[in-house]
Amino acid sequence: MDRERFLQAVKANCKRVQGAKGIGTLGEKSVHAVLKAYFEPHGENTEIRIGDFVADIAGENGIIEIQTKQFHRLRKKLDCFLEYTHVMVVYPVIQKKIVSWVDPSTGEVSQRRASPLKGSIYDAAAELVKIKYALDNPRFSFAAVMLEAEDIRLLDGYGKDKKKRSTKFDRVPVDILGEYHFECPQDYMLLIPPELEGEFTSLDFARAAGISRRLSQAALNILTYTDCVARIGKNKNEYIYKVNEK
Numbered sequence: 001m002d003r004e005r006f007l008q009a010v011k012a013n014c015k016r017v018q019g020a021k022g023i024g025t026l027g028e029k030s031v032h033a034v035l036k037a038y039f040e041p042h043g044e045n046t047e048i049r050i051g052d053f054v055a056d057i058a059g060e061n062g063i064i065e066i067q068t069k070q071f072h073r074l075r076k077k078l079d080c081f082l083e084y085t086h087v088m089v090v091y092p093v094i095q096k097k098i099v100s101w102v103d104p105s106t107g108e109v110s111q112r113r114a115s116p117l118k119g120s121i122y123d124a125a126a127e128l129v130k131i132k133y134a135l136d137n138p139r140f141s142f143a144a145v146m147l148e149a150e151d152i153r154l155l156d157g158y159g160k161d162k163k164k165r166s167t168k169f170d171r172v173p174v175d176i177l178g179e180y181h182f183e184c185p186q187d188y189m190l191l192i193p194p195e196l197e198g199e200f201t202s203l204d205f206a207r208a209a210g211i212s213r214r215l216s217q218a219a220l221n222i223l224t225y226t227d228c229v230a231r232i233g234k235n236k237n238e239y240i241y242k243v244n245e246k
Contacts, residue, residue: 002038006176009037014172030172031092035066035145038176039090050084053077062086062139071130078134088141091127093119095177096148102169104154112150119146121180121191122211125218132225136185146178185226191219192228192243201238 014030040046040057048058053076057064062085067074074089081087097115102108124144134140150172157166182188193208200208206216220241223229233240 034173051080071127095119095146098150122215142182144180148175188226
């Protein structure tokens with residue numbers, strides 16, 4: 001992690017809310033633009049056509065794709081790129097979030113508050129499971145970048161406060177809080193909470209990790225595919241798991 005380089009990428013690639021002067025960002029959404037500049041400061045190596053697709057970053061060390069959501073849309077591009085070279089998929093996780101409400105006519109910020117929602121590495125699992133077939137490909141790697149960000153929402157919706165069904169304008173990175181890198185199937189052992197011992201269910205996993213049942217099931221899907229854990233039985237509708245010793 002290089003915090004100084006990240007903050008330089010933020011400064012160069014997005015504008016913060018500027019009171020009555022209005023709001024503005026690049027045409028490319030801010031999180032994507034900042035991460036692309038963070039991982040590749042040289043513009044000539046970005047937006048490179050390879051086959052029928054365009055790579056976010058391509059250089060002598062391979063391809064980097066910044067994917068903020070909807071990993072299922074990445075499959076065809078990923079299949080193409082993996083035929084040529086190494087591919088690292090980067091996913092931003094919003095660990096800390098500030099929400100700002102902005103008057104679209106003046107740019108005035110009427111409210112700014114910290115969100116109680118906290119992102120974690122397990123948020124990546126819900127997207128990563130959509131391309132799990134690539135996790136054991138020696139040409140594939142994955143990086144989750146933990147961010148603090150500001151969600152900018154416009155007061156253009158319904159209701160007295162104009163917040164219902166309002167426009168989500170942008171998400172602006174504020175700081176980088178950490179990075180997780182997964183280079184091979186064994187690296188996904190990192191997702192296993194150290195408190196888990198012996199046999200466990202997805203509910204046990206969820207409680208140990210402090211996440212929802214949905215995210216625990218996604219994480220266990222990945223961990224089973226990468227042979228980090230094994231299904232060893234079933235109790236009624238619950239699968240029983242055990243960590244594989246590496």
